[in-house]
Amino acid sequence: MASGPESGKGFWKKLKRGLLMTHTEMFGRVEAAIADRAFLDEETLESLEEGLIAADLGVETSQELVESVRKEAKRFEGGDLSRLRDHLADRVAVLLLDAPQPPARPAGRLVTLLVGVNGVGKTTSAAKLAAWHQRHGDRVLLAAGDTFRAAATEQLELWADRLDIDVVKQKAGADPAAVVYDALQAGAARSADHVIVDTAGRLHNRQGLMAELAKIKRVIERTAAGWKKRTLLVLDATTGQNAISQAREFTRHVAVDGILLAKVDGTAKGGVTVAIARELRIPVMFLGVGEGAEDLVEFRPREFAEALVG
Numbered sequence: 001m002a003s004g005p006e007s008g009k010g011f012w013k014k015l016k017r018g019l020l021m022t023h024t025e026m027f028g029r030v031e032a033a034i035a036d037r038a039f040l041d042e043e044t045l046e047s048l049e050e051g052l053i054a055a056d057l058g059v060e061t062s063q064e065l066v067e068s069v070r071k072e073a074k075r076f077e078g079g080d081l082s083r084l085r086d087h088l089a090d091r092v093a094v095l096l097l098d099a100p101q102p103p104a105r106p107a108g109r110l111v112t113l114l115v116g117v118n119g120v121g122k123t124t125s126a127a128k129l130a131a132w133h134q135r136h137g138d139r140v141l142l143a144a145g146d147t148f149r150a151a152a153t154e155q156l157e158l159w160a161d162r163l164d165i166d167v168v169k170q171k172a173g174a175d176p177a178a179v180v181y182d183a184l185q186a187g188a189a190r191s192a193d194h195v196i197v198d199t200a201g202r203l204h205n206r207q208g209l210m211a212e213l214a215k216i217k218r219v220i221e222r223t224a225a226g227w228k229k230r231t232l233l234v235l236d237a238t239t240g241q242n243a244i245s246q247a248r249e250f251t252r253h254v255a256v257d258g259i260l261l262a263k264v265d266g267t268a269k270g271g272v273t274v275a276i277a278r279e280l281r282i283p284v285m286f287l288g289v290g291e292g293a294e295d296l297v298e299f300r301p302r303e304f305a306e307a308l309v310g
């Protein structure tokens, strides 16, 4: 049941690779500008601001960061980008450390419910999260709580086979709350440390589907007495700033304990992580950085800032 940090090298490599497109978007312009002039004039600062905004850090955050560079522009003269990078990495880290922090894996048995809009990456993330916790010593059980589509259960089973993890399922059309109930019973019987529940995609304005989620939560509350519980909202990083409005709507209807931001690798808008952390005031807990079982990393503010900027 340990939750020790992932080996430094693997974590770092995945994070860097996941943020590559975003990093390039942020710095491509300013690198070109600095190479031309070797000093930070207004135009270069504008290039920096454009890059930060294009990488979806948010307009306000981008301006704040550029302002902090402008104040000390002299320090960065001579075309030495590395000093500028260090400065920005520090500033971003400060912003991220000021946001709600990802909690450690709670001790004891745990139920994780994954929720979110259609197609954001819930099922893939359920599998990756299961693999992550398995690597960290948990005995994991998956619950196929998306009974809406027959293919959803098959998709989860395919992952589970590969990872050698059990899945609790029912036939398509079954009540997802009943699947979750079964999974929690099975989890207790098989001494699982951690039950991870996949759910069907839903929009916040679909009342019936939101009521279904509330029912799943009630079943978890009642059945998993003594277990720690957390609900993670899965967001799709490729939607950039839209992910924030989506989260705002969603969390008006469902209480959420953390964010799992998927598909960070597939976008140049990975800076939205900073905007999410600052604006939603919900801890970002995991980042999806690829389509493989291993492509999930913990969100660690300082390391994130360094990988993003450095």
Ligand SMILES: Nc1nc2c(ncn2[C@@H]2O[C@H](COP(=O)(O)OP(=O)(O)OP(=O)(O)O)[C@@H](O)[C@H]2O)c(=O)[nH]1
Binding pocket: 116, 117, 118, 119, 120, 121, 122, 123, 124, 125, 146, 152, 199, 200, 201, 202, 262, 263, 264, 265, 266, 287, 288, 289, 290, 291, 295
């Ligand atoms: N590149 C990349 N692709 C991802 C990541 N996470 C998920 N995907 C892809 O996104 C697509 C949708 O993922 P799913 O896990 O099926 O999404 P979902 O939220 O379960 O979808 P519904 O159940 O239909 O609501 C798949 O093609 C995944 O491979 C990620 O971190 N990086």
Ligand SMILES: [Mg+2]
Binding pocket: 122, 123, 124, 146, 152, 198, 199, 200, 201
């Ligand atoms: Mg799914």
